[in-house]
Amino acid sequence: MSKKLLSIKYQCQQPHCQVFCQKGAILLEESEFERLSARAGAGEGTFKSPSGVCRMGFSQTFKVVNIEEAREAGRQAAGDVAAAGVKAADAGKDPLARLSEEHKGVLKKLDIISRQVLKRDIDGLWHTTAAVENDILLHSIKKEEEVLFPLIEDRVPMGPALITIMKEDHRELIALLHAFRCGLQDGEILDGLVNSLVVNLRNHITKEDEEFFVLIDEYLSLKEREDIFARMKGIEESHIPIVAGDRNKKGLSPYAQDRKKLDAQIASLKSISSVGGEQSCCGGS
Numbered sequence: 001m002s003k004k005l006l007s008i009k010y011q012c013q014q015p016h017c018q019v020f021c022q023k024g025a026i027l028l029e030e031s032e033f034e035r036l037s038a039r040a041g042a043g044e045g046t047f048k049s050p051s052g053v054c055r056m057g058f059s060q061t062f063k064v065v066n067i068e069e070a071r072e073a074g075r076q077a078a079g080d081v082a083a084a085g086v087k088a089a090d091a092g093k094d095p096l097a098r099l100s101e102e103h104k105g106v107l108k109k110l111d112i113i114s115r116q117v118l119k120r121d122i123d124g125l126w127h128t129t130a131a132v133e134n135d136i137l138l139h140s141i142k143k144e145e146e147v148l149f150p151l152i153e154d155r156v157p158m159g160p161a162l163i164t165i166m167k168e169d170h171r172e173l174i175a176l177l178h179a180f181r182c183g184l185q186d187g188e189i190l191d192g193l194v195n196s197l198v199v200n201l202r203n204h205i206t207k208e209d210e211e212f213f214v215l216i217d218e219y220l221s222l223k224e225r226e227d228i229f230a231r232m233k234g235i236e237e238s239h240i241p242i243v244a245g246d247r248n249k250k251g252l253s254p255y256a257q258d259r260k261k262l263d264a265q266i267a268s269l270k271s272i273s274s275v276g277g278e279q280s281c282c283g284g285s
């Protein structure tokens with residue numbers, strides 16, 4: 001006999017958590033759902049989170065927002081799209097889908113960067129990191145920060161806080177990229193900086209694709225999606241791409257000692273965190 005699979009939309013009841021998994025959807029076998037609902041601390045209409053779902057590693061109480069059989073949910077979702085004619089007709093013009101597509105291009109560049117670091121290909125890195133810098137300017141600053149974020153900031157739960165986190169990520173990525181490229185001009189591949197850049201940018205993309213965009217998706221109408229898409233297209237057309245230029249022609253920043261110090265600090269922090277214990281919680285129970 002096949003096991004019944006449930007599609008459950010939930011809201012985490014931990015009020016102090018600052019990470020992005022507060023709302024979400026999971027698939028659970030019915031028997032597992034019953035077991036989690038019966039656990040101590042789970043009240044009426046709630047269940048304890050399965051292991052690994054809370055990003056901070058705790059067993060949280062989740063409130064059920066919606067629950068249905070998974071096969072039924074799949075049919076319903078397909079029906080919704082077809083009926084509304086929203087995403088199906090305009091999948092190619094959906095700004096969130098477009099941004100996620102652009103993320104794939106950035107991830108490919110990060111793979112290239114990792115290979116270039118291994119090969120100590122300094123000129124290759126000079127060009128690839130310029131392309132990533134261009135992506136951050138066009139995609140993250142011009143499209144996300146100037147077009148998308150202002151529109152949804154006051155609509156989504158904890159919008160201003162979430163957008164502050166996104167913007168901080170962008171600034172940190174730019175700072176790492178800039179310092180690393182300055183090092184390349186000095187003839188050095190600063191491993192601490194480039195490793196942080198690759199890891200942080202990958203994490204940022206995952207955060208947007210799997211959490212942030214999922215969260216804001218339900219707050220955008222078809223008309224707004226069309227407007228955002230058109231504005232983003234206009235920005236793309238008027239954007240003047242960053243080009244790598246001549247690596248040997250100095251000019252980015254003369255503070256070589258500061259870069260080396262930062263690189264060494266990051267390297268030592270990484271070694272501590274790889275040996276050290278777990279992250280502390282944000283107030284989880």
Ligand SMILES: [Fe+2]
Nearest residue numbers: 099140144208
């Ligand atoms: Fe992005």
Ligand SMILES: [Fe+2]
Nearest residue numbers: 140144166208
């Ligand atoms: Fe971003």
